[in-house]
Amino acid sequence: MPADEKQPIPSVWTRPRRRKREQPALSRDQIVAAALELLDTEGIEALSMRRLGTRLNAGATSMYTHVANKDELIELVVDEVHGEIEVPRLDDPAQWRTALARYAHSLRSAILRHPWMASVLGELGVTQLGPNAMRVFEGMLAVTEKAGLPTGEADPAVSGLTAYVIGMSISEAGRLTMLARSGHTEQEWVERLWPAAEEAAREHPQLQEQYAALRGKDPRRIREEKFDYGLQRVLDGLAVRIAP
Known part of the structure; x- marks a missing residue:
């Protein structure tokens, strides 16, 4: 050749x-x-x-x-x-937060639908050359630029948001893969874990308080709330850089 x-x-x-x-x-x-x-x-x-x-x-x-x-x-x-990931249009720059949140939730959903992605997403440097990945990144650059980020910050903004979603979703996907292999539902697995977790937290009062607050809650809802909390804090950070 x-x-x-x-x-x-x-x-x-x-x-x-x-x-x-x-x-x-x-x-x-x-x-x-x-x-x-x-x-x-x-x-x-x-x-x-x-x-x-x-x-x-x-x-x-x-x-x-x-x-x-x-x-x-x-x-x-x-x-x-990547072809499953939604890239929202931003017709109104004031709605940038909603648009970025929709992208983040769509990316998370795609990863959780395909938990095996958790083991390969760290090697995405080359696969970002694919047409669907390029479509997603191009679309999100357009959203962040239209939102009003200073010149040159669209790329790191999209990368930072995507890194947060991937980091959280990889952890979730790994857990769901483990559950699938165990044959237990997430609720069953959590109920089996609670006694050991509470015993391990006996000398850690803050953990005891945290576990008590979570006891009996739907583990799927807990995961969703934690993801959304972190997502909103990422968007709070971007809001500081976006001019009114």
Whole structure:
């Protein structure tokens, strides 16, 4: 391969497309859809080119027209999930807070629908080259710029907000994955945990008070309230930088 055709970085988005001598048996969309279903039902550990080929009733080699390896396949699937994320329009700059909150909740929901994302989101530097990820980032830059952030602050504002959502959601997704493997509901797991947690907090009065306030509450509601509290504080920080 000539030097100018080599990949600048290893990624499905930078690899030159192979010349098609004949119509491949499988389309990229079919491969991505099957991989997403496999990941959602069985987790990241279950994904392999051979396993996916079996699921598609095709040999692994038939997929190499579209993806060179498992890493490229994950890039495609992660970008597919980005296609689920809402990018709100900001017609009224005064409603910037509502728009950013909608994006944050949409991103969180996408991660929680696909808990396996928790194990790959730390490697998103390359997958952000995908068309859906680019759409999301472009749209959110437009929202923050229209909101009135000073010049040059739209990029770090979007990155900071996204980092908060990913950080919180990864923790939630990990917990939900653990619960799925245990066979218990979240409420059942919390009830089983309470005696040990309260015993561990016997010498910590502030923790005792906190646990007492949470006892009996819906754990899903607790997670949502904690997420929204942190989100509102992030938006409070951005509000300081937005001119009236």
